[in-house]
Amino acid sequence: MPRLVQKFGGSSVKDAEHILRVAKIVADTAREGKELVVVVSAMGDTTDELIKLAAEISDNPDRREMDMLLATGEQISIALLTLALQKFGLKARSFTGPQAGILTDETHSFARIKTVHTTRLEASLRRGEIAVVAGFQGMTRTSEVTTLGRGGSDTTAVALAAALKAECCDIYTDVDGVYTTDPRSCEAARRLHAVSYEEMLELAFSGAQVLNARSVELAMKNRVPIRLRSTFKPTDTGTLVTSREFTPNYKICGLACDVDNVSFKLIIGEDFSTEKNESKHQERLKKLIDDLHSSGVDGLDSNAKNTSELSNLEFLCQKRISQDIQSLLKEFVSELPGSEFFQDNEIAKLSLVGSGIGTDIALASEFQSILNGASIPTRFVTTSDISISAIIPQSYRNSALNKLHQKFCAQNLEQPLEATK
Amino acid sequence: MPRLVQKFGGSSVKDAEHILRVAKIVADTAREGKELVVVVSAMGDTTDELIKLAAEISDNPDRREMDMLLATGEQISIALLTLALQKFGLKARSFTGPQAGILTDETHSFARIKTVHTTRLEASLRRGEIAVVAGFQGMTRTSEVTTLGRGGSDTTAVALAAALKAECCDIYTDVDGVYTTDPRSCEAARRLHAVSYEEMLELAFSGAQVLNARSVELAMKNRVPIRLRSTFKPTDTGTLVTSREFTPNYKICGLACDVDNVSFKLIIGEDFSTEKNESKHQERLKKLIDDLHSSGVDGLDSNAKNTSELSNLEFLCQKRISQDIQSLLKEFVSELPGSEFFQDNEIAKLSLVGSGIGTDIALASEFQSILNGASIPTRFVTTSDISISAIIPQSYRNSALNKLHQKFCAQNLEQPLEATK
Numbered sequence: 001m002p003r004l005v006q007k008f009g010g011s012s013v014k015d016a017e018h019i020l021r022v023a024k025i026v027a028d029t030a031r032e033g034k035e036l037v038v039v040v041s042a043m044g045d046t047t048d049e050l051i052k053l054a055a056e057i058s059d060n061p062d063r064r065e066m067d068m069l070l071a072t073g074e075q076i077s078i079a080l081l082t083l084a085l086q087k088f089g090l091k092a093r094s095f096t097g098p099q100a101g102i103l104t105d106e107t108h109s110f111a112r113i114k115t116v117h118t119t120r121l122e123a124s125l126r127r128g129e130i131a132v133v134a135g136f137q138g139m140t141r142t143s144e145v146t147t148l149g150r151g152g153s154d155t156t157a158v159a160l161a162a163a164l165k166a167e168c169c170d171i172y173t174d175v176d177g178v179y180t181t182d183p184r185s186c187e188a189a190r191r192l193h194a195v196s197y198e199e200m201l202e203l204a205f206s207g208a209q210v211l212n213a214r215s216v217e218l219a220m221k222n223r224v225p226i227r228l229r230s231t232f233k234p235t236d237t238g239t240l241v242t243s244r245e246f247t248p249n250y251k252i253c254g255l256a257c258d259v260d261n262v263s264f265k266l267i268i269g270e271d272f273s274t275e276k277n278e279s280k281h282q283e284r285l286k287k288l289i290d291d292l293h294s295s296g297v298d299g300l301d302s303n304a305k306n307t308s309e310l311s312n313l314e315f316l317c318q319k320r321i322s323q324d325i326q327s328l329l330k331e332f333v334s335e336l337p338g339s340e341f342f343q344d345n346e347i348a349k350l351s352l353v354g355s356g357i358g359t360d361i362a363l364a365s366e367f368q369s370i371l372n373g374a375s376i377p378t379r380f381v382t383t384s385d386i387s388i389s390a391i392i393p394q395s396y397r398n399s400a401l402n403k404l405h406q407k408f409c410a411q412n413l414e415q416p417l418e419a420t421k
Numbered sequence: 422m423p424r425l426v427q428k429f430g431g432s433s434v435k436d437a438e439h440i441l442r443v444a445k446i447v448a449d450t451a452r453e454g455k456e457l458v459v460v461v462s463a464m465g466d467t468t469d470e471l472i473k474l475a476a477e478i479s480d481n482p483d484r485r486e487m488d489m490l491l492a493t494g495e496q497i498s499i500a501l502l503t504l505a506l507q508k509f510g511l512k513a514r515s516f517t518g519p520q521a522g523i524l525t526d527e528t529h530s531f532a533r534i535k536t537v538h539t540t541r542l543e544a545s546l547r548r549g550e551i552a553v554v555a556g557f558q559g560m561t562r563t564s565e566v567t568t569l570g571r572g573g574s575d576t577t578a579v580a581l582a583a584a585l586k587a588e589c590c591d592i593y594t595d596v597d598g599v600y601t602t603d604p605r606s607c608e609a610a611r612r613l614h615a616v617s618y619e620e621m622l623e624l625a626f627s628g629a630q631v632l633n634a635r636s637v638e639l640a641m642k643n644r645v646p647i648r649l650r651s652t653f654k655p656t657d658t659g660t661l662v663t664s665r666e667f668t669p670n671y672k673i674c675g676l677a678c679d680v681d682n683v684s685f686k687l688i689i690g691e692d693f694s695t696e697k698n699e700s701k702h703q704e705r706l707k708k709l710i711d712d713l714h715s716s717g718v719d720g721l722d723s724n725a726k727n728t729s730e731l732s733n734l735e736f737l738c739q740k741r742i743s744q745d746i747q748s749l750l751k752e753f754v755s756e757l758p759g760s761e762f763f764q765d766n767e768i769a770k771l772s773l774v775g776s777g778i779g780t781d782i783a784l785a786s787e788f789q790s791i792l793n794g795a796s797i798p799t800r801f802v803t804t805s806d807i808s809i810s811a812i813i814p815q816s817y818r819n820s821a822l823n824k825l826h827q828k829f830c831a832q833n834l835e836q837p838l839e840a841t842k
Contacts, residue, residue, distance in 0.1 A: 016477035050497070056437035058504045065507070068515050069500035072493035076471070079490035083479045086486070094489050099564060143520060 003125070003166045004029065007039040007135065007157035011174045012231035013077050014044030023084035025172070025234045026130060030090055035125045037164060039135045039157040040081055042073025063108035067137075067147045071097070074134035074153070082132045092130040095120065097137030097145075102156065104138035104146045111138060111146035113155065113218075116163035125164075133160060151212030158215045162222035169219065169226050171211065176230035177239035178203065178210055180409040181255040186401045188410050192253060196244040199253045199353060200226075202386045206351035207258025216241065244355075252354035252408045257401060259348050259394060261298075262322040263379070266313040266329055269338025281336060282307045288332050289313070295321055295328070299380045316380060316391065319345075348397045349380075351389040352408055358383035370407055376400050424546070424587045425450065428460040428556065428578035432595045433652040434498050435465030444505035446593070446655045447551060451511055456546045458585060460556045460578040461502055463494025484529035488558075488568045492518070495555035495574070503553045513551040516541065518558030518566075523577065525559035525567045532559060532567035534576065534639075537584035546585075554581060572633030579636045583643035590640065590647050592632065597651035598660035599624065599631055601830040602676040607822045609831050613674060617665040620674045620774055621647075623807045627772035628679025637662065665776075673775035673829045678822060680769050680815060682719075683743040684800070687734040687750055690759025702757060703728050709753050710734075716742055716749070720801045737801060737812065740766075769818045770801075772810040773829055779804035791828055797821050 006026060013019050022040075030036050050069050054061045078094035085092035101117030124131040135153025138146050148155050154171060161169035176191065178200065183189040195203070197220035204213035210228060219226050219241065229238035240247070268285065285307040292300055292315065300315040317325050326343065333339045357363055364381075367388050371378050376399070378390040392400055427450065429443050443461075451457050471490050475482045499515035506513035522538030545552040556574025559567050569576050575592055582590035597612065599621065604610040616624070618641035625634035631649060640647050640662065650659035661668070689706065706728045713721055713736065721736040738746050743764070750762045778784055785802075788809050792799050797820070799811040813821055 016474060019478060053437060053497075053501065054504055057440060057501055058508045061504050062507055065500045065503045065515060068503075068517075069497060072496045075493045075496075076474075076490060079486045080474065080478055082486045082489075083475055083482050086483055087479045094486060096489075096566075145517075 001033060001035045003035040003037075003164060005037045005039065005157050005161040005164070005166045005169045007153060007169065007171045008041065008081075008231060009153065009171075009173045010041040010044055010046070012172055013040055013081065016080070018231075019043075019077075019080050019084050020087075022172075022231060023081060023088055025231065026081075026085060027088045027090055028234070030130055037121060037125070037131045037133060037160055037166070038081065039133050039153055039160065040074060040077040041135050041153040042070075043077055043080075046073040046076070064144065067108045067111075067145050070147050071134070071137045071145045074136050078132045078134045085130055085132070090130055091128050092132055093124050094132045094134075095124070096134050097156065098139035098143070100131070100133045100160070102138035102159065104140060104148070106140050106144070106146070108144075108146055110149040111140075112214075113138060113148070113159045116159055118163050121160070121164065148214075151215070154212040154215035155218060158218045158222070158224055158226065161224045162218065166224070169224050170229055171226055172229050172231040172234075173210070174230065174232065175210060175228075176233055176236055177228050178208070178241070179254070181401055181405050182208075182257060185257065185398050186255075186405050188402070188405055190409070192239050192250075194240040194242065194247040195250075195253055196247045196355070197241060198244065198386060199247075199250070199355065200241045202351070202353045202384075203254050203256050206256035206353060206387060206389065207260065207349065208254070208256045211241070250354055252352060252357060254353050255401060255405055255409055256351045256353060257348055257397060258351070259397070260319050261316045261347055261349050261391070262319055262325075263314070263316050263344045263347050263391060264297075264325060264329065264341060265344075266332070266341040267339060268311055268313070269336045269340075278308070284332060284335060285310065288328060291328050292325065295324055297321075297325065299382070314379075316347075316349075346394040347391050348394045348400075349389055349391050350397075350400055350404065351387045352404065353387045355386055358385050358387060364388050366407070367404070370403055371400060374399060374403050422454060422456045424456040424458075424585060426458045426460065426578050426582040426585070426587045426590045428574060428590065428592045429462065429502075429652060430574065430592075430594045431462040431465055431467070433593055434461055434502065437501070439652075440464075440498075440501050440505050441508075443593075443652060444502060444509055446652065447502075447506060448509045448511055449655070451551055457551045458542060458546070458581055458587070459502065459551060459553045460574055460581065461495060461498040461553065462556050462574040463491075464498055464501075467494040467497070485565065488529045488532075488566050491568050492555070492558045492566045495557050499553045499555045506551055506553070511551055512549050513553055514545050515553045515555075516545070517555050518577065519560035519564070521552070521554045521581070523559035523580065525561060525569070527561050527565070527567070529565075529567055531570040532561075534559060534569070534580045537580055539584050542581070542585065572636070575633040575636035576639060579639045579643070579645055579647065582645045583639065587645070590645050591650055592647055593650050593652040593655075594631070595651065595653065596631060596649075597654050597657055598649050599629070599662070600675070602822055602826050603629075603678060606678065606819050607676075607826050609823070609826055611830070613660050613671075615661040615663065615668040616671075616674055617668045617776070618662060619665065619807060620668075620671070620776065621662045623772070623774045623805075624675050624677050627677035627774060627808060627810065628681065628770065629675070629677045632662070671775055673773060673778060675774050676822060676826055676830055677772045677774060678769055678818060679772070680818070681740050682737045682768055682770050682812070683740055683746075684735070684737050684765045684768050684812060685718075685746060685750065685762060686765075687753070687762040688760060689732055689734070690757045690761075699729070705753060705756060706731065709749060712749050713746065716745055718742075718746065720803070735800075737768075737770075767815040768812050769815045769821075770810055770812050771818075771821055771825065772808045773825065774808045776807055779806050779808055785809050787828070788825070791824055792821060795820060795824050 082094040104111035135156040179189040226241040298316040329341045376396045380391040503515040525532035556577040600610040647662040719737040754760045801812040
């Protein structure tokens with residue numbers, strides 16, 4: 001019997017009515033004669049509410065205890081969805097992440113799945129049950145509850161699809177597929193019929209929030225096809241994410257926008273070059289650069305080793321580490337008179353994604369000139385095999401997206417795109 | 422180091438503020454130099470809210486899935502209380518029932534603890550941690566989550582105290598001990614300094630809701646002293662429940678009232694004695710009596726074997742099985758013309774509890790005459806070694822309680838009672 005993993009996100013199971021709607025989709029699929037494993041997230045805002053509750057008690061909560069707390073959200077969903085499936089006359093059984101055999105490393109809050117022991121799930125499927133599994137959670141070797149980080153339920157679904165050799169992993173959410181760009185910012189955005197793992201990964205890394213990057217990597221590694229579909233249009237097949245040989249060969253597949261970055265500029269004080277302090281200051285600067293690199297900043301000039309020639313440093317980082325970076329810079333500035341640093345939170349990173357486009361010099365120059373032509377200031381313009389990116393002020397986000405989309409995504413694509421229904 | 426189990430009920434951990442208050446009590450005890458295991462219930466109305474949520478989905482929910490659902494309530498509490506203890510600078514770690522090694526039988530929703538594997542808890546205590554354990558839940562041999570029924574967290578606490586050889590099990594709740602009778606119904610009610618397991622058990626069975634009867638049985642069997650205390654008066658030592666040799670030898674220790682009963686009266690139709698149908702009807706009546714006995718009804722005359730002499734049956738049952746009893750009687754009545762049955766939900770069972778009082782005929786007659794003197798109708802008057810009980814209409818509840826309390830509990834007790842503070 002063909003085997004399928006279905007995953008439903010928090011907005012799809014936000015209350016009893018939504019859970020019954022999801023149960024209907026699952027029941028219809030089961031009646032088509034599929035073996036089904038269903039992965040669910042916590043209901044609606046449950047996770048955020050639990051985080052808020054913990055914040056009322058501690059402003060620096062232990063990660064192990066946060067995992068213990070947050071894992072309850074998905075456990076509530078699996079029990080309720082199973083009750084709904086049973087109400088529809090189907091055999092179903094719920095499994096927590098640990099019960100489903102999802103073994104992870106010990107990194108609480110950001111655990112990685114190491115392996116899946118499928119014995120219990122296989123037995124459940126053999127009994128003709130629909131196995132309903134809690135997403136986002138697993139267990140360490142020593143039976144500690146772990147969680148996989150935001151978007152972790154996608155990873156659970158793909159890992160189960162791989163371990164159970166399912167034919168496909170259907171990820172249901174509140175959007176109906178992958179678009180050329182965010183339809184909320186650009187009316188002309190069009191849905192893609194299919195994309196390759198590589199393109200999807202680049203889109204995810206570049207800020208497209210539709211699929212968690214780790215789950216795409218896992219799907220690529222295990223050759224698990226993902227279908228991204230809408231819970232609210234269950235007959236629509238959405239976007240297929242699969243191997244390149246099965247997807248259209250897009251010149252440009254999409255335009256992603258990431259507002260999760262912060263830029264920093266450090267001005268290195270005059271004092272630096274006085275002979276007396278030079279060596280000490282160079283030591284400090286070298287240490288700062290090392291610390292920045294190991295903190296995971298982006299765009300820091302890799303030639304910045306010759307510290308004596310530097311008058312300033314510019315780089316980007318993700319919002320979640322910006323406090324740490326601020327502390328490093330504050331310390332440096334306090335020890336070197338004349339130094340100062342500037343931070344900009346109001347930036348957006350635009351990325352044009354497509355196989356091989358980074359090596360197309362004409363295209364990169366066209367990308368730049370469109371932004372220039374619209375008087376949109378750009379910084380940190382970079383290219384990779386599969387993307388061209390630039391940082392712009394957030395206030396220009398929508399106008400830049402629309403202009404670039406019109407030029408690169410709306411027409412003249414090498415392969416025709418399916419029109420949005 | 423002396424070892425103690427503390428248990429906090431749902432009203433003691435109903436929000437972040439209350440959890441921090443509980444953490445303060447635990448922290449103060451830990452700093453006195455005790456090894457501590459802390460058992461908590463679900464926050465406030467969490468369990469009822471989860472039951473309501475399940476009812477929105479299914480009107481006959483599967484018990485296994487209900488256990489999966491309800492177990493989340495205590496899991497939230499343990500994580501939050503552990504965070505609160507860590508905030509106060511203490512080492513603490515949370516354990517679900519399964520992680521704490523609480524093994525139960527397979528009876529979902531009403532599971533019984535079979536054994537406790539203390540390895541993980543012992544290791545935690547050895548590391549100097551406060552072990553925070555989810556009450557009300559356990560795990561079967563096959564790693565299925567089970568719950569222990571209402572009041573199950575008390576049972577968890579006593580079972581852990583027994584398995585870990587704790588010196589005492591402190592059960593914190595919103596009342597400050599065991600009273601001679603319910604203080605909400607009788608202003609003269611006085612708190613008891615100590616009671617024996619036997620007396621407490623009889624009070625619990627007779628409707629005193631202060632402690633779960635199963636937990637008292639377990640404490641008695643394992644000789645675990647219980648202290649019943651108030652979260653809101655942490656310096657008050659409450660009521661000690663322990664072996665008879667350590668408690669005052671009360672003539673009468675208390676007066677309990679149970680409103681969880683329903684009474685039934687079945688009139689057996691005339692038709693019964695016609696020769697033709699006699700044998701068939703006798704068969705039916707015998708079967709009914711057997712069914713009633715095995716359903717767990719109370720007060721059914723045990724001489725009722727000679728069915729041919731019966732013209733009616735009167736008995737009691739607990740509310741939770743009254744629907745089943747109704748169905749049995751409806752079926753019987755429908756098959757025997759002239760039969761009918763009456764049901765009374767508005768009854769209360771009053772029980773005077775004290776060691777050996779049931780054999781004191783003068784006392785039993787005084788009990789009856791006080792109720793008669795106040796024109797309170799009584800039925801099902803029964804005695805046991807340790808109690809005298811009567812069923813009265815619920816509308817007379819408070820006046821009966823006050824009259825009986827004044828006579829038997831307020832003065833002339835063989836041992837002086839500690840006055841309520």
